[in-house]
Every structure is written in structure tokens, then in C-alpha cells.
Amino acid sequence: MRLGIDFGTTHTAVALVDRGNYPVIAFDGSDVFPSLVAAHENGELRYGLEAAAVRHLPDWTLLRSFKRLFNDAGPATEVELAGRRHLLSRLFEGFLTSLHRDLVTRSNAGLAVDELLEAAVSVPANASSAQRFLTLDAFARAGFQVRALLNEPSAAGFEYAHRYRSTITGKREYVAIYDLGGGTFDASLLKMSERQSEVVASEGVQRLGGDDFDDAILALVLSRAGNPTIDANERMLLLEECARQKEAVGPNTRRFLVDLAVLEKPPLAVPIDEIYTVCLPLVEKTLAALEPVLSGAERGGARVDASELAGIYVVGGAGAFPLVSRLLRERFGDKRVKRSPHPFAATAMGLAVFLDESAGYSLSERFSRTFGVFRESASGGDVVFDAIFDRETVVPAAGQPPLLSIRRYRAAHNIGHYRFVECSRMEAGRPDGDLTPWDEFHFPFDRDLRSRRDLAAEPVQRSRGEGPEVEETYSCAAAGTIEVTVKDLSDGFARSYRLTHGR
Numbered sequence: 113m114r115l116g117i118d119f120g121t122t123h124t125a126v127a128l129v130d131r132g133n134y135p136v137i138a139f140d141g142s143d144v145f146p147s148l149v150a151a152h153e154n155g156e157l158r159y160g161l162e163a164a165a166v167r168h169l170p171d172w173t174l175l176r177s178f179k180r181l182f183n184d185a186g187p188a189t190e191v192e193l194a195g196r197r198h199l200l201s202r203l204f205e206g207f208l209t210s211l212h213r214d215l216v217t218r219s220n221a222g223l224a225v226d227e228l229l230e231a232a233v234s235v236p237a238n239a240s241s242a243q244r245f246l247t248l249d250a251f252a253r254a255g256f257q258v259r260a261l262l263n264e265p266s267a268a269g270f271e272y273a274h275r276y277r278s279t280i281t282g283k284r285e286y287v288a289i290y291d292l293g294g295g296t297f298d299a300s301l302l303k304m305s306e307r308q309s310e311v312v313a314s315e316g317v318q319r320l321g322g323d324d325f326d327d328a329i330l331a332l333v334l335s336r337a338g339n340p341t342i343d344a345n346e347r348m349l350l351l352e353e354c355a356r357q358k359e360a361v362g363p364n365t366r367r368f369l370v371d372l373a374v375l376e377k378p379p380l381a382v383p384i385d386e387i388y389t390v391c392l393p394l395v396e397k398t399l400a401a402l403e404p405v406l407s408g409a410e411r412g413g414a415r416v417d418a419s420e421l422a423g424i425y426v427v428g429g430a431g432a433f434p435l436v437s438r439l440l441r442e443r444f445g446d447k448r449v450k451r452s453p454h455p456f457a458a459t460a461m462g463l464a465v466f467l468d469e470s471a472g473y474s475l476s477e478r479f480s481r482t483f484g485v486f487r488e489s490a491s492g493g494d495v496v497f498d499a500i501f502d503r504e505t506v507v508p509a510a511g512q513p514p515l516l517s518i519r520r521y522r523a524a525h526n527i528g529h530y531r532f533v534e535c536s537r538m539e540a541g542r543p544d545g546d547l548t549p550w551d552e553f554h555f556p557f558d559r560d561l562r563s564r565r566d567l568a569a570e571p572v573q574r575s576r577g578e579g580p581e582v583e584e585t586y587s588c589a590a591a592g593t594i595e596v597t598v599k600d601l602s603d604g605f606a607r608s609y610r611l612t613h614g615r
Contacts, residue, residue, distance in 0.1 A: 266475055
């Protein structure tokens with residue numbers, strides 16, 4: 113069975129490839145699987161539907177929105193729950209294992225217990241290779257066979273093409289994806305020709321989504337209620353109430369009615385304009401991130417303008433908030449802006465479309481951030497930076513050979529100290545803007561140091577005489593994960609590393 117799986121901040125959606133149709137799988141009657149982890153004081157862990165069932169019980173601690181923790185996580189990142197520390201990667205594996213089990217036992221997919229589940233999965237457009245690696249690894253450990261990993265806006269683009277193919281013409285072949293989820297915002301511009309899609313530009317805000325809208329609304333509600341003192345459980349219940357009411361807001365809603373029974377107060381009615389006012393700065397941040405995607409997209413010197421847009425496609429659960437469509441339509445017009453009829457599941461459905469060989473779609477992805485390395489110089493007293501893959505690099509498609517970058521040089525020091533980073537842009541040859549540190553490792557250029565376990569404790573010194581010729585080979589796979597092999601060409605000594613975030 114082939115599935116499209118979108119692991120979201122608040123919910124996880126799964127769509128099925130079914131003879132040209134892509135239905136969303138329901139779990140116990142709900143179209144989404146809760147992205148939750150619950151921990152008991154005795155160390156027991158529950159996930160998804162089972163975590164939701166105990167979320168209000170006093171002996172359980174709930175971990176919500178744990179997708180946000182992957183922004184700067186690595187294999188060793190830990191999370192404290194109910195007084196115990198857990199590897200984030202293991203929690204993710206446990207969550208996906210529960211999803212795998214409940215797909216068989218608690219969904220309407222009609223799967224056999226031993227059925228092979230092939231999946232296309234998604235990550236935010238600006239996800240680091242560390243996050244991509246952790247995602248692939250967790251899905252594999254949970255029993256899924258991952259066939260492809262796509263950026264979330266790219267997957268949503270396939271759902272758009274499947275649903276609104278007639279809007280894409282020779283004069284209007286660009287689609288902008290506006291993806292506002294529970295915890296992240298992504299924007300991508302896709303050029304769609306025939307059944308081929310090319311990602312032209314991508315931007316994102318790692319910590320901006322429906323959770324932030326809920327927090328802003330809760331702050332307003334508490335202010336209107338006299339800023340009462342509340343404990344953690346009361347805050348959680350009120351936050352859930354604000355989220356429910358936010359999701360119920362429609363274009364014609366005039367009042368935002370909040371149940372304050374947990375505070376032993378009568379319901380509070382807030383004019384919808386006040387709700388929109390506190391949420392407006394958040395929506396404006398998404399429009400600011402969308403701007404460079406549209407204005408910076410150029411091909412052959414010809415700037416892509418609004419007249420060439422087939423549509424602005426609004427997806428993601430928080431994208432259903434009416435203020436989003438209102439502001440987008442004020443700028444781009446009613447005909448351009450289209451909201452997915454299944455905003456929570458559009459990405460999952462697009463992933464399923466991509467997996468459907470009969471649909472015949474293909475995708476050309478690009479890096480959304482520049483990847484590079486700091487190296488030693490001046491006897492360890494300074495560093496220089498080399499960009500390995502810049503943000504416009506085209507990522508190989510599934511089934512294609514990995515993208516290679518090979519560098520050769522004469523080592524000038526006894527030890528190479530490699531410190532890898534991603535950055536949002538380059539300025540005068542240096543990483544600039546939003547910068548994320550990755551792994552670092554030491555490589556012994558001096559043969560006498562090869563048996564040393566802790567090269568970090570050795571002083572970096574210039575080599576006596578001519579140092580060895582060194583070759584670095586960087587390999588980027590279809591999923592965007594990166595491996596590097598460093599080799600001493602004089603005798604073939606080499607070490608390989610799979611690069612992830614260093615935490």
C-alpha cells in the first residue's frame with residue numbers, strides 16, 4: 113500500500129493512493145492523527161490517539177507540538193518528560209510506530225497486519241539536512257518503506273495541480289504555495305509545465321504557525337477576563353478552547369465566544385475584530401516571507417510578476433483562518449487566491465499524488481539554504497568558510513544518483529577541524545542571515561595522530577614541510593541528506609561521516 117504522510121505540528125495526516133484517487137485516511141472517525149506524546153510518572157509513554165485519551169489526567173505529562181523541536185535537533189537531543197529524559201529521535205520513532213500500528217488497527221484504510229507500507233513523507237521547506245535525516249531514520253525504524261521525501265510546499269503543489277490543472281497555462285505556469293501549519297510557515301514558488309514541477313524559490317519561518325495564533329488569542333482572552341492567576345493545567349484547557357474556537361471561525365463570524373468554565377466564569381464574547389487585531393502581526397510575518405519568493409524569482413532575467421501566477425494556494429491548518437485569505441485576496445485578487453478544501457491534508461494528498469506512478473508527476477527541488485564548512489587557517493588562529501552547496505543547488509530526484517561536490521587541496525595543518533553550518537544567505541563570501549550550526553569533526557592530516565581518539569584535545573599546528581594532498585567528497589542524496597568522505601590521497605587513508613546537527 114502506498115501512502116502520503118504529512119507529520120504536522122498539531123496533527124498528522126495520511127492519504128492513500130487508490131486508483132487515481134487520494135482519500136484521506138480516518139482514525140476512529142477523525143481525518144487526522146494527533147501529533148502528541150504523553151508520559152506517565154512511572155515512565156510509560158503513549159502516542160497519538162492514546163496520548164490524546166489521557167491528556168487531561170493528572171498523572172500524565174503531555175508533549176505538544178514536538179515537531180518544533182526538530183528545528184535545531186540532532187541524534188543526541190533529549191527532552192524531559194515527567195521527570196525523565198528521552199531522546200527526541202526515540203520519541204519520534206515511538207510516535208511513528210504507533211501511527212503504523214493504528215493505520216492497521218484503528219483506521220478505515222483496510223490494511224492487512226503484515227502489509228508493506230510504502231510512504232512519501234514531508235518536511236518543512238527550510239528543514240536542515242539533520243531534520244531530514246532524523247525524519248527518514250525514524251520512519252524506517254517504525255516500519256515504513258520511505259519512497260520519497262519532499263518539501264511540504266512542493267507536495268502541496270502536486271495537490272494543486274491535481275485539483276486545478278486547468279488554471280495552469282503557457283502564460284500562467286507559476287504557482288505560489290502558502291503553507292501555514294501549526295508550527296511552521298513555508299512559501300514556495302513552483303513552475304509547473306505539463307507534469308513536471310520545478311521549485312523556483314523557497315522561504316520559511318521555522319517558528320510561526322497556528323500555535324502562535326492560539327497563544328496570542330489566549331493572551332487577549334486572559335486580559336479581557338482580568339488576567340486571573342492560572343496553573344499549567346488550566347492554561348492547557350484554555351489554550352485548547354481558544355484553538356477550537358479559532359478553527360470554528362468563518363468569514364461571517366462576528367463574535368469569538370470562549371467557554372471560561374475552567375475559571376468558574378461565564379462565557380466571554382470577544383468581537384472578532386479584536387481577534388484579528390492580535391493575529392494580524394503574525395499574518396504580516398508570513399506575507400513578508402512570501403515577498404522574496406515572488407519578487408526574487410527570475411528566469412533568464414525576466415522577473416516573475418503576478419500576471420504569470422496561476423494561483424496562490426493556501427494550505428495548512430492555520431491557513432483556514434479567514435484573516436489569511438482576506439489579506440492575500442486584498443493583494444492578489446479573488447481569482448488568484450485558492451484555499452485547499454482539505455487544508456489539514458493537502459500536503460498528504462499531494463504526497464500521495466507524487467507516489468502514484470499513473471499520475472506521471474516529477475519534481476525538481478532546490479536547496480532552500482546554503483550548506484558550507486569552516487576550516488582552519490593561520491595555525492588554528494583563524495578560519496575560512498567554503499560554500500559546498502548553495503541555496504540554488506538542484507537536489508537530485510528520487511532514483512537519480514547523488515549530487516557530488518569534490519574538493520582537493522594540500523593540507524597546511526596537522527589536524528583538520530571541520531565545522532559545518534547552514535545559512536539563509538551569503539554576504540561577501542561569508543555565511544549571513546539565519547545560521548544553523550551542524551556537526552563538527554577532526555581529521556588527522558598527520559599520520560602520527562591517526563590512532564588518537566580525542567583529536568579535539570590536540571593543538572592545531574602548521575605542518576612541517578609539505579602536507580598531504582587531501583580530497584573531500586560531499587554526497588547529497590535525493591532526500592537532501594549529506595555525507596562527506598575525507599581522504600589522504602598519499603596513502604588512501606579515509607574517514608566518512610553522515611552529517612547531522614551536532615547536538
